[in-house]
Amino acid sequence: MMNNKENSTVILARVSSKAQEDEGYSLDSQMKLLQGYCEQRDLRVVRVFKIAETASKQQSRKVFHELLNYLNKEKIFNLAVEKTDRLTRNFKDSVAVDEWLEKDARRRLHAVKENLLLHKEAKSDVKFMWNIHLSVAKKYTDNLREEAMKGWAEKLAQGWLPAPPPPGYITTTVNGKKIHMPDPKTKNLVKKIFELYLEPGQSILTITNEMKRLGLTTRRGRPFCKSQVQTILNNPFYIGINKFNGREYPGAQQLIISRTTFEKVQHKMTRKTAGKYRQHNPTLKNMVTCSHCNRMITWQLQKGHFYGACQRTKAECRGNKLIRQDELENRIQAMLKSLICPSEEVIEWATEAMREKHAKSVGNTAYLA
Secondary structure, three states, X not given: OOOOOOOEEEEEEEOOOHHHHHHOOHHHHHHHHHHHHHHHOOOEEXXXXXXXXXXXXXXXXXXXXXHHHHHHHOOOOEEEEOOHHHHOOOHHHHHHHHHHHHOOOOOEEEEOOOOEEEOOOOOHHHHHHHHHHHHHHHHHHHHHHHHHHHHHHHHHHOOOOOOOOOOOEEEEEEOXXXXXXXXXXXXXXXXXXXXXXXXXXXOHHHHHHHHHHXXXXXXXXXXXXXXXXXXXXXXXXXXXXXXXXXXXXXOOOOOOOOHHHHHHHHHHHHOOOOOOOOOOOOOOOOOOEOOOOOOEOEEEEEOOEEEEEOOOOOHHHXXXXXXEHHHHXXXXXXXXXXXXOOOHHHHHHHHHHHHHHHHHHHHHHHHHO
């Protein structure tokens, strides 16, 4: 009999089809089979992992990696599954399972319905059967994808996108076929996104905020972000072009955006000319310096008035308040008026002094020549 640690076991149950999941018995039947198997062999089940067929590829891989991490972290010695294809359907995952087994000869993989007990020291016939079961599982997956691609190709040929539609559309069933129709709740908001973008002064950010205010949300009920709004503006689905796997196909969906509007939006988004800007030229630009650092004052326009301040990091400079340009102009004008001479005598005296100084300068120049 195995010791208490070596009989630790993890069970993985996986639904193989949507029909089985809907009927609700597949997981239960797997669990009953696997738990009975473990009881007969004195295997102690410490945790159960489950994967539904409706789980996405990313979700399935997440559960698989959680399973492997748990096996390694908790030092589990046994993994029980119904069949090989319940554990993995690709060779990449099988390599990870092989690596787990190779690290310790006491580790076991139990594929119950296939009567397979795989471990590091298993005979070559057992490992050969493991590889056969892997190949069959891989063939099954490849066949499913091949059939799915045939279905996608036919749907695209009929003008329908084999994927969820973008905002503004919903999926509905008509004559047994799933097609995309304009969503009466959101189509006008999506149309407004295109209309707003063509208005002056509008940007991706302002439109995103407006859609948040109007209540447009994703399928999960979250407000749209800037990149999602930009994706809407770039999506040719709205003018009857279905993009799938890097190719474009003519679509049969009802349009909610005109081609003219869509092309105007694309032109605005890709134009090379820079937007218009207004140049600000304050009167005292490059004329006033800071009394602390002797560097130029920086001017900025706020609410129709220019304000000046020193932008340096010194504590003395940061402590100065903003000064309005018109107020500083008034102070400068007052200072200039105080410099005007009060009498004609002073003006004559200053003028004569300047003449004498000029005459001496000319005389010295003549003597030197």
